[in-house]
Amino acid sequence: MTAQTETAQRPVLVVDFGAQYAQLIARRVREAGVYSEIVPHTATAAEVAAKEPVALILSGGPSSVYEKDAPSLDPGILQLGVPTLGICYGFQVMAQQLGGTVANTGLREYGATDASLTGDGGVLLGGQPADQNVWMSHGDQVSAAPEGFEVLASTTATPVAAFGNAEKCFYGVQWHPEVKHSDYGQDVIVNFLHKAAGLPADWNSGNVIAEQVARIRAQVGSGRVLSALSGGVDSAVSTALVHEAVGDQLVAVFIDHGLLRKGEREQVENDYVASTGVRLITVDARETFLEALAGVSDPEQKRKIIGREFIRAFEKVQSELIAEAAAEGDPMRFLVQGTLYPDVVESGGGTGTANIKSHHNVGGLPEDLQFELVEPLRTLFKDEVRAIGRELGLPEAIVGRQPFPGPGLGIRIVGEVTADRLEILRDADAIAREELTKAGLDGEIWQCPVVLLADVRSVGVQGDGRTYGHPIVLRPVSSEDAMTADWTRLPYDVLSKISNRITNEVREVNRVVLDVTSKPPGTIEWE
Numbered sequence: 001m002t003a004q005t006e007t008a009q010r011p012v013l014v015v016d017f018g019a020q021y022a023q024l025i026a027r028r029v030r031e032a033g034v035y036s037e038i039v040p041h042t043a044t045a046a047e048v049a050a051k052e053p054v055a056l057i058l059s060g061g062p063s064s065v066y067e068k069d070a071p072s073l074d075p076g077i078l079q080l081g082v083p084t085l086g087i088c089y090g091f092q093v094m095a096q097q098l099g100g101t102v103a104n105t106g107l108r109e110y111g112a113t114d115a116s117l118t119g120d121g122g123v124l125l126g127g128q129p130a131d132q133n134v135w136m137s138h139g140d141q142v143s144a145a146p147e148g149f150e151v152l153a154s155t156t157a158t159p160v161a162a163f164g165n166a167e168k169c170f171y172g173v174q175w176h177p178e179v180k181h182s183d184y185g186q187d188v189i190v191n192f193l194h195k196a197a198g199l200p201a202d203w204n205s206g207n208v209i210a211e212q213v214a215r216i217r218a219q220v221g222s223g224r225v226l227s228a229l230s231g232g233v234d235s236a237v238s239t240a241l242v243h244e245a246v247g248d249q250l251v252a253v254f255i256d257h258g259l260l261r262k263g264e265r266e267q268v269e270n271d272y273v274a275s276t277g278v279r280l281i282t283v284d285a286r287e288t289f290l291e292a293l294a295g296v297s298d299p300e301q302k303r304k305i306i307g308r309e310f311i312r313a314f315e316k317v318q319s320e321l322i323a324e325a326a327a328e329g330d331p332m333r334f335l336v337q338g339t340l341y342p343d344v345v346e347s348g349g350g351t352g353t354a355n356i357k358s359h360h361n362v363g364g365l366p367e368d369l370q371f372e373l374v375e376p377l378r379t380l381f382k383d384e385v386r387a388i389g390r391e392l393g394l395p396e397a398i399v400g401r402q403p404f405p406g407p408g409l410g411i412r413i414v415g416e417v418t419a420d421r422l423e424i425l426r427d428a429d430a431i432a433r434e435e436l437t438k439a440g441l442d443g444e445i446w447q448c449p450v451v452l453l454a455d456v457r458s459v460g461v462q463g464d465g466r467t468y469g470h471p472i473v474l475r476p477v478s479s480e481d482a483m484t485a486d487w488t489r490l491p492y493d494v495l496s497k498i499s500n501r502i503t504n505e506v507r508e509v510n511r512v513v514l515d516v517t518s519k520p521p522g523t524i525e526w527e
C-alpha cells in the first residue's frame with residue numbers, strides 16, 4: 001500500500017540502504033512528531049514522487065560506495081526538490097551524486113568519536129556545543145563537499161563530517177544521529193525536520209486514533225467484524241480501535257489455552273472488557289491443549305501442536321459466530337489483525353526491504369480464512385501502539401505488557417508440559433514480574449522470560465530437609481526489537497529478593513539461576 005492509502009499524512013520517506021538503521025530512523029522521525037515510512041533504495045524517482053514525501057532521509061548501510069554492487073539511488077530522486085538528509089552511507093551517496101568526492105583513504109572510524117562544528121554549524125547543528133560526541137561507523141569518507149555546500153562539522157579523520165546547502169535544503173552527516181550514543185543525535189533530526197524542512201509536529205496518538213477510526217468505518221461499513229484477543233498489546237489495541245470505530249459490529253474471541261501467565265485471563269475478561277465495552281467470548285480450551293501436549297518435549301513439536309490446537313479452537317467458535325451472523329442476515333466478513341509496521345517492512349510488504357527476522361507466527365490464525373483483514377496498526381511501531389492503547393483507556397497491565405510468545409508458557413517449560421508444571425511456572429513468573437515492577441525496572445527490560453527446567457533436578461536444603469527440586473531460570477533482556485538483545489544487569493538486591501521469594505513460595509523449586517547470555521548467540525526464549 002502506498003502512503004496515500006495507509007494514512008492521510010504525507011510521509012517523510014526513509015530510504016533504506018540495507019542496514020538495520022532505517023527503522024530506527026523512522027521511529028526517531030515520529031518521535032519528533034512527523035509521520036515517516038520506509039522505502040527500499042531500489043525505489044525509482046517516480047515511485048518516490050508518487051508518495052508525495054515532505055522530506056527524505058537516506059539511511060546508513062553496510063556497503064562502500066566503491067563496491068561493485070554497492071546499493072545505489074535513482075539520481076532522479078535528488079532532483080525532486082524535496083528536502084533531504086543523508087546519514088552515513090546515505091551522506092556519501094548524496095555527496096557522490098551531487099559532485100563531491102568520496103575517498104577510500106583507509107582511515108576508519110568506529111564508535112564514539114569527537115566531532116567539531118565548523119562555524120556556527122548551520123541550521124542543522126546550530127546551537128549545539130562546538131565539540132560533541134558522535135557515533136561513527138564508516139570506512140570511506142567525504143573528502144570534498146559538492147559545490148554550493150558548506151562544511152558544518154569535521155573530525156580528526158574526516159574533514160567533511162557534515163554538510164549543508166540551505167538553498168536546496170540538502171543536509172548530511174557522516175555519523176548516526178539516530179542512535180542514542182550520538183549526544184545531540186535527536187537534535188539533528190529535529191532541526192532537519194522542523195527548522196530546515198519546516199515540517200510541523202502533528203503526528204500524535206490523538207490524530208492517529210481519529211484517522212484510523214475514520215478508515216475502519218470506511219472499510220467495514222455496516223459489516224460484522226471478528227477479532228482474536230491473545231492478551232498481548234497488539235491484539236488488545238487493534239481490537240479496541242476497531243471497537244471504537246464500529247462498536248457492537250465487533251465480537252472478540254479469547255482462547256484460554258492454559259499457557260497464559262497468572263491473572264491474564266482475568267485481565268482480559270474483566271479489566272479489558274470493562275474499559276472497552278467489547279463483546280467478548282472466552283473459549284476454555286485448557287484441557288484440550290494439555291491432552292494434545294501430553295508426552296511431548298520437543299520445542300518445535302510443541303509449537304506445532306499449540307498452533308494446530310489454536311486454529312481448531314478458533315475455527316470452532318468462528319463457525320458458530322458466522323452461523324449466528326448469517327442467521328441475523330449480516331454476514332461476518334472482516335477479521336482484525338494486529339500487524340505492526342516492522343512486520344510490514346520485514347516481510348517486504350510494499351517496501352522490499354531485506355528480511356532479517358524469521359517470523360514466529362505459531363499460535364496465529366488459520367491462513368485460509370475467507371475474511372477481509374482490518375489492520376489498524378499497519379503503520380505503527382510498538383511504542384506508538386502502546387501510546388494509543390493508553391489514550392483509549394486500556395488497562396496499564398495490558399498496554400505495558402512485555403512481549404509474550406504465542407505458544408506462551410508451553411515453550412518456557414523445558415520438558416513435557418503438564419498442569420502441575422504450569423502451576424509452578426506461573427507462580428514463579430508472577431513473583432519475578434511483581435518484584436521487577438516494584439523495583440521500577442519495567443522500562444529497562446524488554447522482556448524477562450522465566451523458565452522452568454522441568455527435566456532437571458538438583459539437591460537443595462530447605463527447612464529441615466534435603467530436597468530434590470527444579471531450577472528456575474531468569475532471562476531478563478534489554479533490546480530495541482528482539483532481533484538482538486543483551487542480558488539486563490539487574491541490581492543484586494532485586495535478584496536476591498526474587499530468588500528468595502521463589503524458593504520460599506513456590507513448591508518444587510529449590511534453585512534460581514540467572515541467564516547472562518546475549519543474543520546472539522543465545523535466543524531470548526530457551527525453546
Ligand code: XMP
Pocket residue numbers: 303360361362363403404405406407447482483519522523524525526
Ligand atoms: P527468540 O527466542 O527467537 O525470540 O530470541 C524473539 C522474540 O520472539 C518471541 N518468540 C515467539 N513469539 N511465537 C511467538 O509469537 C513463537 O513461537 C515465539 N518464539 C519466540 C520471543 O518471546 C521474543 O520476543
